Structure formats: structure tokens, C-alpha cells
Amino acid sequence: MTWASGHAQSVFDALDGAFPGDGIVVAVAAIEAGATVLVTSDGLPADGRFEIGSVTKTMTATLLACLVGDGIVALGDPIGRWLDAGRHADITLEELATHTSGLPRLAPNQPTLGANPYRRFSAERAEKGLRAARRTPGSPRVYSNFGYQLLGLAIERASGHPYQDLLEERLLAPLAMRCSGTGTAGGGTRLTGHAHGRQARHWDFALPGLGAVEASIGDLARYLSACLSPPDGPLGAALELCQVPRVPIDERSTSGLGWSIVRGRLWHNGGTGGFAASVLVDRRAGRGLGALVNTGSLNTGKRPSDVLTDAIMRALADS
Numbered sequence: 001m002t003w004a005s006g007h008a009q010s011v012f013d014a015l016d017g018a019f020p021g022d023g024i025v026v027a028v029a030a031i032e033a034g035a036t037v038l039v040t041s042d043g044l045p046a047d048g049r050f051e052i053g054s055v056t057k058t059m060t061a062t063l064l065a066c067l068v069g070d071g072i073v074a075l076g077d078p079i080g081r082w083l084d085a086g087r088h089a090d091i092t093l094e095e096l097a098t099h100t101s102g103l104p105r106l107a108p109n110q111p112t113l114g115a116n117p118y119r120r121f122s123a124e125r126a127e128k129g130l131r132a133a134r135r136t137p138g139s140p141r142v143y144s145n146f147g148y149q150l151l152g153l154a155i156e157r158a159s160g161h162p163y164q165d166l167l168e169e170r171l172l173a174p175l176a177m178r179c180s181g182t183g184t185a186g187g188g189t190r191l192t193g194h195a196h197g198r199q200a201r202h203w204d205f206a207l208p209g210l211g212a213v214e215a216s217i218g219d220l221a222r223y224l225s226a227c228l229s230p231p232d233g234p235l236g237a238a239l240e241l242c243q244v245p246r247v248p249i250d251e252r253s254t255s256g257l258g259w260s261i262v263r264g265r266l267w268h269n270g271g272t273g274g275f276a277a278s279v280l281v282d283r284r285a286g287r288g289l290g291a292l293v294n295t296g297s298l299n300t301g302k303r304p305s306d307v308l309t310d311a312i313m314r315a316l317a318d319s
Contacts, residue, residue, distance in 0.1 A: 053270025061258025065238035152209015193274015200274030276304035
């Protein structure tokens with residue numbers, strides 16, 4: 001038994017049954033030395049798409065890095081070039097990408113109630129929230145969904161292309177991620193999410209940069225494999241740029257562009273109203289793991305994304 005097959009199965013076994021309820025499915029991917037092993041719940045279609053939540057941020061950062069490679073933007077560019085930012089026009093693209101802008105987790109005018117809180121939060125509303133936001137520059141790193149809403153918007157305006165089109169051209173198509181996209185775009189079968197024992201609505205994003213991507217477990221594995229062994233060319237250079245440690249988070253972690261780097265390993269997780277995801281890439285060991293589930297809540301109060309993260313962290317620690 002290879003490392004990939006053994007650990008894909010062990011992570012799946014740890015998660016299978018951890019999320020009670022009808023219609024809940026789990027999918028796990030393990031990558032090593034160019035080999036990928038997938039283990040999924042019975043009945044899960046191969047093209048089944050999960051919302052991956054904030055794992056999207058690593059892809060948004062990759063799009064930023066692609067534009068840097070093209071010479072269209074620089075990491076130190078102020079967002080006032082593209083956004084009506086008022087007194088916050090001096091925030092840089094790098095600060096948004098590393099959560100060091102001083103902006104809060106959510107915009108002051110961001111709706112938080114309802115089954116689809118990001119659906120109507122438009123560019124106009126985001127810029128209004130940006131001008132009104134209280135910023136604390138120089139403070140410790142503050143994880144900001146709002147910052148990634150703005151980063152995605154700045155990328156759209158700098159490139160002249162909608163987020164989904166840029167995502168397709170620069171990331172999904174080159175990696176043959178044919179069952180991925182934002183909203184209804186892209187191929188594959190959108191799975192039904194769950195929350196509190198009931199079916200949950202899909203989250204729709206007017207500003208997709210913070211968490212709008214959906215992916216099948218096979219496509220997620222293709223992405224992690226590319227992060228593990230970046231291909232030659234502009235996309236590989238962008239993936240490499242995102243992995244450069246930039247800002248300390250705590251004693252053992254730093255921030256790259258989009259990624260948290262924990263003891264040299266790339267990590268991110270995410271959750272929406274009905275889904276959760278977690279991914280980990282260890283380039284020194286040549287291994288990666290990803291896990292997905294179609295539920296956004298647990299009766300225990302623990303977040304499903306944290307349960308996934310715990311399982312994959314333990315698996316790599318065992319190795």
C-alpha cells in the first residue's frame with residue numbers, strides 16, 4: 001500500500017460518519033509523487049461539485065500572481081488605482097492578499113443574516129463599505145473576507161475580465177479542472193449542501209473572490225498536485241509566488257499570498273452555509289491532502305472545516 005492510498009483511506013475513515021444526516025457525502029484526495037488516490041462516499045458522482053468556501057482565496061491569490069507575472073499589476077500597487085476607496089486608497093494588493101490591510105473581517109455594511117448573505121453585496125456596496133470601514137494598519141494580521149472581496153474586484157478591473165472568465169482561462173482550463181467554476185459556470189454536477197439537518201441553499205456571490213469556487217474532488221486534486229509540483233510556464237510561476245512566506249502569523253505560521261504556511265506546509269480551509277473543505281500541501285515531503293463534505297454545520301458546534309483540517313493534519317503528522 002502506498003502512502004497516498006493508505007492516508008486517503010485513513011482520512012476518509014476518520015471522517016465517514018462524523019457528519020450525521022441523510023445525504024451527507026465525504027470525499028478525500030491524497031497526492032504523492034504524481035500519483036493521486038481518491039476515496040469517496042458511495043453514490044457520490046465523479047463530477048460532483050462541492051462549494052470549497054475560503055479555499056477559493058488561494059485561487060484568487062493565484063490570479064493576482066498571474067497578473068503580476070504579466071506585468072499588469074505589482075503587489076505594491078495601491079487599490080485606489082481600481083477602487084473608489086476614499087481614505088483607504090493606499091492599501092496595497094499584497095496587503096489584501098496577506099490579510100494585513102487592517103480592514104475588518106467583514107465590511108461594516110455586509111449582511112450577515114439569511115441563507116445567502118453574499119448574494120447582493122455588489123461592487124458599489126463594497127466600495128461604500130470600504131470608504132466607511134475602520135482600519136487599523138500596523139495591527140496584527142486580521143483575516144478578512146472583506147479584503148478578498150475587494151481583491152477579486154480589483155483583479156477584475158485591472159484585467160478587464162470577469163472573475164469567472166479569468167479563473168477559467170488562467171487556472172481551470174490549464175489544469176483540466178472541467179468540473180469546477182463559480183455559481184452555475186463550469187461543468188460537473190452541483191451537489192446539495194446541508195445545515196442543521198436540512199438541505200441548504202447554495203451560496204451565491206456578487207463578489208466571488210472570497211469563496212465562490214465549486215470543485216469536484218478530482219479537480220481539487222489536480223489543483224493540489226499543481227501546487228505541489230508547479231508546472232512550467234506562467235501558471236507555475238504564479239503558484240510559486242503565492243507560496244513565498246511574507247508575513248508572520250504566529251510562532252509556527254506565516255502568510256503567503258492566499259495561503260497560511262504552517263511549519264512549511266501550505267494550508268487553507270473553508271466553509272459555506274452547506275459545505276466545508278480543507279487542503280494541505282507539504283512540498284518538502286512531496287505530499288498533499290484534501291477533504292470535502294457537503295454540510296456546513298454540526299450539532300456539536302464545531303465547524304465541519306475544522307473537523308476536516310484535524311483529520312488531514314493528523315494524517316500528515318503520522319507520516
